[in-house]
Amino acid sequence: MLAVKQLAAAYGKIQVLHGIDLQVQEGEIVAIIGSNGAGKSTTLKSILGELKPTAGAVEFLGDAITGCAVSGVIKKGIAIVPEGRQIFPHLTVWENLLMGGYMNYFRNRKEVIERAEEMLDLFPRLKERLKVKAGTVSGGEQQMAAVGRALMSRPKLLMLDEPTLGLAPNIVDNLFTIIADLNQKGLTVLLVEQKAYRALEVSHRTYAIETGKVVVEGKSADLLGDSYVKEVYLGQVS
Numbered sequence: 001m002l003a004v005k006q007l008a009a010a011y012g013k014i015q016v017l018h019g020i021d022l023q024v025q026e027g028e029i030v031a032i033i034g035s036n037g038a039g040k041s042t043t044l045k046s047i048l049g050e051l052k053p054t055a056g057a058v059e060f061l062g063d064a065i066t067g068c069a070v071s072g073v074i075k076k077g078i079a080i081v082p083e084g085r086q087i088f089p090h091l092t093v094w095e096n097l098l099m100g101g102y103m104n105y106f107r108n109r110k111e112v113i114e115r116a117e118e119m120l121d122l123f124p125r126l127k128e129r130l131k132v133k134a135g136t137v138s139g140g141e142q143q144m145a146a147v148g149r150a151l152m153s154r155p156k157l158l159m160l161d162e163p164t165l166g167l168a169p170n171i172v173d174n175l176f177t178i179i180a181d182l183n184q185k186g187l188t189v190l191l192v193e194q195k196a197y198r199a200l201e202v203s204h205r206t207y208a209i210e211t212g213k214v215v216v217e218g219k220s221a222d223l224l225g226d227s228y229v230k231e232v233y234l235g236q237v238s
């Protein structure tokens with residue numbers, strides 16, 4: 001579904017990604033782990049078109065999307081839950097959901113509203129929070145609103161950038177259950193996560209990125225037992 005080939009990216013003159021190769025097959029949950037500053041968010045931004053790659057290619061469903069505008073990439077079926085959620089704090093939870101459908105809102109308001117209502121079936125907790133300013137709801141509720149907003153465009157591939165950051169452990173469980181459920185229903189997922197153990201548990205395959213390069217890749221179940229991964233990412237001495 002997604003093929004990232006020798007992707008390179010820079011901020012100004014500072015090269016941050018040095019030839020990333022990764023693939024996501026339809027139906028998979030693929031995780032990207034790696035330490036702070038490794039280039040995980042930059043990889044997602046380069047896929048989404050927020051950052052123009054300096055080299056390499058991104059293909060989605062067989063089409064080159066390298067350097068396409070973000071709106072075009074979203075139309076093709078990729079959505080992102082960005083790092084830090086980035087909900088609109090002064091808009092209500094309901095308005096935040098609608099924002100995910102803004103590209104269609106003026107053309108087909110009814111469809112956008114129906115889709116937002118579907119998001120409430122998915123996240124029933126949000127029903128009681130609809131009219132509340134999103135900046136005042138709990139971190140977990142904000143994350144649900146952010147996931148719901150991303151799903152408004154009916155993506156085929158959902159990318160999540162450290163969705164569990166700052167969430168209590170039981171909320172993290174809840175979020176991973178939701179991600180696994182969505183995957184069961186056919187959504188393909190690319191998950192950036194610093195909590196390596198949780199990422200390996202929830203995903204089918206994992207890539208570890210360090211200083212802009214893939215250093216480890218494999219089936220997540222295998223990596224859970226890999227001595228290098230255990231030592232470097234899981235903090236276990238083997």
Ligand SMILES: Nc1ncnc2c1ncn2[C@@H]1O[C@H](COP(=O)(O)OP(=O)(O)O)[C@@H](O)[C@H]1O
Binds near residue numbers: 034035036037039042
């Ligand atoms: N907007 C930016 N301008 C300049 N450098 C940046 C910017 N964003 C990230 N970087 C740098 O790029 C590198 C990779 O960052 P990032 O992709 O955010 O890492 P990660 O998401 O893995 O923590 C880091 O060294 C970071 O300091």
Ligand SMILES: [Mg+2]
Binds near residue numbers: 040041042083161162
């Ligand atoms: Mg990041």
